[in-house]
Amino acid sequence: MILAFHLILQALVIARILLRPHRDPASRISWMVVVLVLPVLGLLGYLLLGETNIGRRRVARMQRVLATLPEPASMGTPAAVPDRLEGLFRVGQSISGYPAVGGNTARLSGDSDATIAMLVADIEAAREHVHLLFYIWLPDNNGTKVAEALARAARRGVTCRVLVDDVGSRALIKSPLWQMLREAGVRQARALPVGLPVLGALHGRLDLRNHRKIVVIDHAITYCGSQNCADAAFLVKAKFAPWVDVVMRFEGPVARQNQHLFVTDWMAWAEEDLSELLWAPMPEARPGGFTAQVVASGPTLRHSAMPEMFQSLIYAARRELVITTPYYVPDPSLQDALRAAGNRGVRTTIVFPARNDNWAVAATCRSYYAELLAAGVHIREYEGGLLHSKTLTMDGEVTLIGSANMDRRSFDLNYENNILLQDEGATAALRAQQAEYLARSRPVTLAEVEAWPLHRQLWNNFAAVLSPIL
Structure with a gap:
């Protein structure tokens, strides 16, 4: 009787996972595996943390x-x-209306x-x-x-x-x-x-x-x-x-x-x-x-808002793109956008902290290094503390600054606020600040990443598999 009830509940939760709107396939698969492999804890975990629900x-x-x-x-x-920039501000307005x-x-x-x-x-x-x-x-x-x-x-x-x-x-x-x-x-x-x-x-x-x-x-x-x-x-x-x-x-x-x-x-x-x-x-x-324009996002606002803003800026870049973020847990589209920037010749640099306060995020982030480096993206790790700045400068004239990280928490779970602006002077000031970060960072090479020991690669990729549900 108890087993039958459990199987029915498990089937209902899996159906909910499949029918829930605005969930990418990787997240659906990850939750289904958790629910099937961890019958009790998986069900409880999904009921508590599986849906972005702020309450009716x-x-x-x-x-x-x-x-x-x-x-x-x-x-x-x-x-x-x-x-050439009108589309960027249209995306921003579509997110929060400003x-x-x-x-x-x-x-x-x-x-x-x-x-x-x-x-x-x-x-x-x-x-x-x-x-x-x-x-x-x-x-x-x-x-x-x-x-x-x-x-x-x-x-x-x-x-x-x-x-x-x-x-x-x-x-x-x-x-x-x-x-x-x-x-x-x-x-x-x-x-x-x-x-x-x-x-x-x-x-x-x-x-x-x-x-x-x-x-x-x-x-x-x-x-x-x-x-x-x-x-x-x-x-x-x-x-x-x-x-x-x-x-x-x-x-x-x-x-x-x-x-x-x-x-x-x-x-x-x-x-x-x-x-x-x-x-x-x-x-x-x-x-x-x-x-300038405020770009605000959150779990009760438009789905996939911040990933779309980031991707729009990355695809709009023609010469240079410099990004700093402490937490990088991208969805596939964001990772592809950065790779596309590197592959089409945009000088793309992204700076992460060398030491991260979140071990799971650090491992997940590094699982994406090889793909980015192979596409020509320059990766630096900041060694002067925990680089917490969330910045993006594009082609010396566009800046995005604010609270949003490039991770699934900022994309789906947090209320965030940012400002998008177009100005060479303000962007130059922030670009100079980014240059200071780069001066205190060490470059990461593809050869170095490929030489990581097997256990480190396994751990990084395992964390990345779990990232859709973290």
Whole structure:
């Protein structure tokens, strides 16, 4: 009787795996093998982690929030884009709805401490509001500096709102710093609260996270990049330190798009209607400023959004493509796009950290080295810490910067935010930062990869086989 029930349940789960929309064949096969080989654990694993499900109530709430807000397409007057690049910004708009807007300026901060110093200075100068969203906020030196600046701003009458991921920022939430912010009048919210894991699983998949890093100040200033609110020493994973990040500080109409994104997230998790903020006058376009666009993705948004954005940029490259990412777990189309770039003569360079904080991702990433190197892609491994920057520069004029990694978690499970821009000056600044990474990296050769011992190759390829379900 028990065996019959188990076989029926197993058949139903396999049917669900086959019928579930938006799942690539490799993922279907991997889950079917797990369910068949590990009858009990496989079933439990699929029921808990097999589907990108945020929960019906949460989806309904997000839909209600979006219905009360202005359309993303209204966040700025569309800018003229060169014909050769128009398709890239169309892809970006198809993902999250924001148009390409002109009149923006940017300043690059390539050092974690410099970014915090710049952010604290902007908070000190804020007159109306400060909005912060971080995946990880630690109660360390830099985390405390930002919290104390927020508390001072709130006490002088600036409206300050802080939204953090419930898992990523758990150390802050449990610290006295969180209570200090509340007592100072800083408004707080937690994204994707977990609560009791068993009960939380009933409301949706537990490992969906808000991985975004958003700063918006007085409608006019916004930040975008890879850095969490923490020291470069990153005490929760100190043995991989320093964590090397890069952030851009923008002024101009693109700030309104990040404001819309923050408001959407805030109203999804806090009982406060901020729609009025989105009807305020637009930030002033700077004379001679450049075109930029927020590209935001997540499990409740369009499927395969970030892979499509990455692939579009890679296929659009004609001369040079430089990418930095800490986590590379591609789908087949992304891997093929990079190989195609190398094969058609685009000087394609991708930089990974030499030491990764995730052993499974590190092994999976290296399983793709041989194919990339054979296609002429240059691979470097950064040796100055954990390179956490997520950047892409193309042909010296297009940049993508933000929170999204080139892995399946960023593609399917995380809420991410990025900014796509067209400007030779801003791209040159980021390209110079990438050059610093390259100077501290060692080249990986095809001969070296082919000489790896058999047990290492087996482990890397085994991790890659499991990657569709990790």
